[in-house]
Amino acid sequence: MQIELIETFLDLCETRSFNQTAERLDITQSTVSGRVKALEKTLGRRLFLRSRSGTSLTLEGMRFEPHARALRVNWSEALRATRDAGPTATTLRVGIQRDLTGTNIGDWVRSVRQFLPETSLYVESDFSTQMCNDLVQGNLDIAVIYSPKPHPDLHFETLSEVxxxxxxxxxxxxxxxxxxxxxxxxxxxxxxxxxxxxxxxxxxxxxxxxxxxxxxxxxxxxxxxxxxxxxxxxxxxxxxxxxxxxxxxxxPQPVYSAIHLRNRHRSSHRRLIQLLAAHFADPA
The missing domain is CATH 3.40.190.10 (Periplasmic binding protein-like II)
Incomplete structure (x- = not known):
C-alpha cells in the first residue's frame, strides 16, 4: 500500500474537504479523488460520503482512521530505522521556534550531547504549525514552539515563557x-x-x-x-x-515542548523536556 494514500486519507479526515486537502498537499483535486478511490478499492469499502453539505466519513472510514494513524507511525519508524544506519546509533531531530534560536541555545545542545553522547543531533528552526506537522509525519522527534496545534497524535507541555x-x-x-x-x-x-x-x-x-x-x-x-x-x-x-x-x-508568550504521543513516557524524551524546561526557565 502506498503511504500517499494513507496521508491523503488522514488529511481528509481533518479537512473534510477535497479542495482543502488538495491545497494542503499541493496536489490536484483529481489526484485526491484518485487516491481515495484506490484506497477504497484496496479495502473493498467506501470511506467517505460526498454531498452538497460537505464530506463525511462512513462507518467503515471511522473504523479505519485509527489503523491509518498506526500505519503512518509505523512507516515513519521504518524510515527512521533505515536512515539511522550510520556511525551513530540514532539521530535526534529537534525543531526550535525561530525567535528562540538566539537564546543561548548552544547551552541546551551541549547538555543534550552530554546526556546522549552516542546520538547524532540535527537542529532546525521553523514555525509552530510546520513543526507540528513534521512531528506527526515523523520528521522531527521534539519541537519547541509558540502555538500548539491540537492533534490526537501530539503531546504538549508548557516549558516557560518569553x-x-x-x-x-x-x-x-x-x-x-x-x-x-x-x-x-x-x-x-x-x-x-x-x-x-x-x-x-x-x-x-x-x-x-x-x-x-x-x-x-x-x-x-x-x-x-x-x-x-x-x-x-x-x-x-x-x-x-x-x-x-x-x-x-x-x-508574555508561553513556550511549549511538543512530541509525538508515542514518546510521551519514554525516559529519554522526558529528560530532554526537563533539559528544555531548565534552559528556558533561565536562558542566561
Missing part, C-alpha cells in the same frame, strides 16, 4: 504612540489576542510581523514602535535610538 517589551523611537509614553507608525508583533494567535485586549487602539496595524528578528529589522530600517523580545529591546535601547515605552505592559 517576554515582549514595547520600544519606540517616536515617543516614550504609551498615550503618545501614533498608530500609523506602529508595527504589530503578530507572534502567535494567543499573543495577538492578548495584545488587542491590552491595546485596542493599536489593533489592526497596517504593518505586522511574526518574527522577532524581522521586527528588529523593520524598526531599525523604518523606525516606529513595536513589541520585541526583551533581549532585543535591551539591545536596541542600548543603541541610544530607541526607548522603552512607559506604562506599556510586558506581554
Amino acid at each position: 517576554r515582549f517589551r514595547m520600544i519606540s523611537d517616536v515617543a516614550d509614553q504609551l498615550r503618545m504612540i501614533p498608530r500609523d507608525s506602529y508595527i504589530m508583533a503578530n507572534i502567535s494567535p494567543a499573543f495577538a489576542r492578548l495584545h488587542d485586549s491590552v491595546h485596542p487602539s493599536l489593533a489592526g496595524a497596517a504593518v505586522s510581523c511574526g518574527q522577532d528578528s524581522l521586527l528588529e529589522a523593520l524598526l531599525t530600517s523604518l523606525g516606529g514602535t513595536a513589541y520585541v523580545l526583551e533581549e532585543t529591546g535591551e539591545k536596541l535601547v542600548a543603541s541610544g535610538r530607541f526607548a522603552s515605552v512607559k506604562k506599556a505592559p510586558v506581554l
Whole structure:
C-alpha cells in the first residue's frame, strides 16, 4: 500500500474537504479523488460520503482512521530505522521556534550531547504549525514552539515563557504612540489576542510581523514602535535610538515542548523536556 494514500486519507479526515486537502498537499483535486478511490478499492469499502453539505466519513472510514494513524507511525519508524544506519546509533531531530534560536541555545545542545553522547543531533528552526506537522509525519522527534496545534497524535507541555517589551523611537509614553507608525508583533494567535485586549487602539496595524528578528529589522530600517523580545529591546535601547515605552505592559508568550504521543513516557524524551524546561526557565 502506498503511504500517499494513507496521508491523503488522514488529511481528509481533518479537512473534510477535497479542495482543502488538495491545497494542503499541493496536489490536484483529481489526484485526491484518485487516491481515495484506490484506497477504497484496496479495502473493498467506501470511506467517505460526498454531498452538497460537505464530506463525511462512513462507518467503515471511522473504523479505519485509527489503523491509518498506526500505519503512518509505523512507516515513519521504518524510515527512521533505515536512515539511522550510520556511525551513530540514532539521530535526534529537534525543531526550535525561530525567535528562540538566539537564546543561548548552544547551552541546551551541549547538555543534550552530554546526556546522549552516542546520538547524532540535527537542529532546525521553523514555525509552530510546520513543526507540528513534521512531528506527526515523523520528521522531527521534539519541537519547541509558540502555538500548539491540537492533534490526537501530539503531546504538549508548557516549558516557560518569553517576554515582549514595547520600544519606540517616536515617543516614550504609551498615550503618545501614533498608530500609523506602529508595527504589530503578530507572534502567535494567543499573543495577538492578548495584545488587542491590552491595546485596542493599536489593533489592526497596517504593518505586522511574526518574527522577532524581522521586527528588529523593520524598526531599525523604518523606525516606529513595536513589541520585541526583551533581549532585543535591551539591545536596541542600548543603541541610544530607541526607548522603552512607559506604562506599556510586558506581554508574555508561553513556550511549549511538543512530541509525538508515542514518546510521551519514554525516559529519554522526558529528560530532554526537563533539559528544555531548565534552559528556558533561565536562558542566561
